[in-house]
Amino acid sequence: MTVKEYNNAVKEYGDHVYRFIYRSIKDSHRADDIVQDTYEKLWRCVTEIEYAAVRSWLFTSAYNRMIDVIRKDSRLVDVDYYDDCSLYAEEESNDLNEVLHRALAMLPAVQRSVILLRDYEGYSYREIADIADLSEAQVKTYIFRGRVALRNYLVKTSVWQ
Amino acid sequence: MTEDKDIPRLTPPDERFPSREHLLRRPEDLSDEQFDLLAAAWAEDALGGEALAEMNQLLASLPSKMARAESFRHIRLTPSDERWSGTGRLLRRSVAVMTLRRSIIPALAAAAALIAFILSGPVTQRHTADRLPTQLHEVAVMNDVLIPAATPIIVDQRNTEVAVSTSRMLKTEKVTRQPVIAVNEIQHTVPLALAHNAASPGLIAALPAGDLAGMRLNTITTPAAQEKEANWIIKGVSLLARAVTKEEKKIDGYKIANACVNGINTVLGWDMELQQVSNRAGEPVKVNFSSSLLSFSAPLNKTAP
Numbered sequence A: 001m002t003v004k005e006y007n008n009a010v011k012e013y014g015d016h017v018y019r020f021i022y023r024s025i026k027d028s029h030r031a032d033d034i035v036q037d038t039y040e041k042l043w044r045c046v047t048e049i050e051y052a053a054v055r056s057w058l059f060t061s062a063y064n065r066m067i068d069v070i071r072k073d074s075r076l077v078d079v080d081y082y083d084d085c086s087l088y089a090e091e092e093s094n095d096l097n098e099v100l101h102r103a104l105a106m107l108p109a110v111q112r113s114v115i116l117l118r119d120y121e122g123y124s125y126r127e128i129a130d131i132a133d134l135s136e137a138q139v140k141t142y143i144f145r146g147r148v149a150l151r152n153y154l155v156k157t158s159v160w161q
Numbered sequence B: 001m002t003e004d005k006d007i008p009r010l011t012p013p014d015e016r017f018p019s020r021e022h023l024l025r026r027p028e029d030l031s032d033e034q035f036d037l038l039a040a041a042w043a044e045d046a047l048g049g050e051a052l053a054e055m056n057q058l059l060a061s062l063p064s065k066m067a068r069a070e071s072f073r074h075i076r077l078t079p080s081d082e083r084w085s086g087t088g089r090l091l092r093r094s095v096a097v098m099t100l101r102r103s104i105i106p107a108l109a110a111a112a113a114l115i116a117f118i119l120s121g122p123v124t125q126r127h128t129a130d131r132l133p134t135q136l137h138e139v140a141v142m143n144d145v146l147i148p149a150a151t152p153i154i155v156d157q158r159n160t161e162v163a164v165s166t167s168r169m170l171k172t173e174k175v176t177r178q179p180v181i182a183v184n185e186i187q188h189t190v191p192l193a194l195a196h197n198a199a200s201p202g203l204i205a206a207l208p209a210g211d212l213a214g215m216r217l218n219t220i221t222t223p224a225a226q227e228k229e230a231n232w233i234i235k236g237v238s239l240l241a242r243a244v245t246k247e248e249k250k251i252d253g254y255k256i257a258n259a260c261v262n263g264i265n266t267v268l269g270w271d272m273e274l275q276q277v278s279n280r281a282g283e284p285v286k287v288n289f290s291s292s293l294l295s296f297s298a299p300l301n302k303t304a305p
Helices: A003-025 A028-044 A051-072 A085-089 A096-105 A109-119 A125-132 A136-156 B032-043 B049-061 B063-074 B095-119 B122-131 B133-140 B223-228 B232-245 B253-268
Strands: B144-147 B154-156 B168-171 B192-194 B213-216 B273-278 B284-290 B295-299
Touching (some): A003 A028, A003 A109, A051 A109, A096 A109, A125 A136, B032 B063
Parallel strands (some): B192 B213
């Protein structure tokens, strides 16, 4: 990858990676640090990575860094399902996308990440599996269960009757 | 070796599971949770083969289930417009740009600073003094005039022969209504009309025209103006040196400039040269600067524009 391609990767994917991380951990400063670390790492091995693979590399690296940060913070809760009605209290807007993002924030980190990769970036199950170091079946399960949890949230908050 | 027929084998009996029919399930028997998971997969187009056919059959038979399954198609997150603020910080410059920024631009800047260092100061200030009417007024009433050797005053006077062409102190009195012209080698008391500036006549309009001697002046340097003409950079360095050492220091501008050039050569590996040229009396008259990009020669202590 050339310097020009590296800069293209910064301009083209910087916002995407940041958005993915920020929505996953809901902390703009940490998200900023993680994305910076990711690009610093990319720069260190810029000559070894093909530009065609840089997008996946960025998401994979940022995801792993994020998991490290979450583990350090002991905030990773390995829960398959979200089912806590007390969290429905802070209801403000009925805009579907906003409500969905609020619901997303209540999902377990891994589930949240795979849904973001799927919806924001349009990655295939196989690609998500590679990024998150999961099997394809696991990715599908996380996504389908995540969708059910999001739908349940909409129903319980009366956004959907 | 033992042959197969020698090993005794069990033959399965013909018993049947009596309540097998009770365990069979139809698609309609799926719980809501199970259906939702299937519906989520169906909405993602992740079902295939028999699973898809079975789901389609179920949805066709149960319209209420169809609406529920369709609702999963709307569970999609749309990216918000958050922007990452660190994009500019992480952009890298190419080797060519870095080379340009690290070597050529500083070298050009150093050369420009050097030119400014050499050319600014006395010459610039003198030009400014020549153009300002207030400065001219000061000249008109001054008592002492220092005439540099390089730029003699040429006095054009019909009645009295006056020719001053060497560098010496010219004594004049303040212009009066009854001027007395007395010319000798050292001191003169000459009422002069400064003809080099349009404003000059106005300054001496009160004098009788016949008492005035016409005069062309290239440059007159008064002691006060000469003091002002000191290079501002050298003055600054002198002040700094005086403040640090508490002693009066004489600063040589050429040495400073030469040290700058040598420093740039050391840092950037360039081959720039600054050379001072002196006259027979040992007084510096000009400096020559040469490099691969730029060469010039600048006179020192110029007294003429």
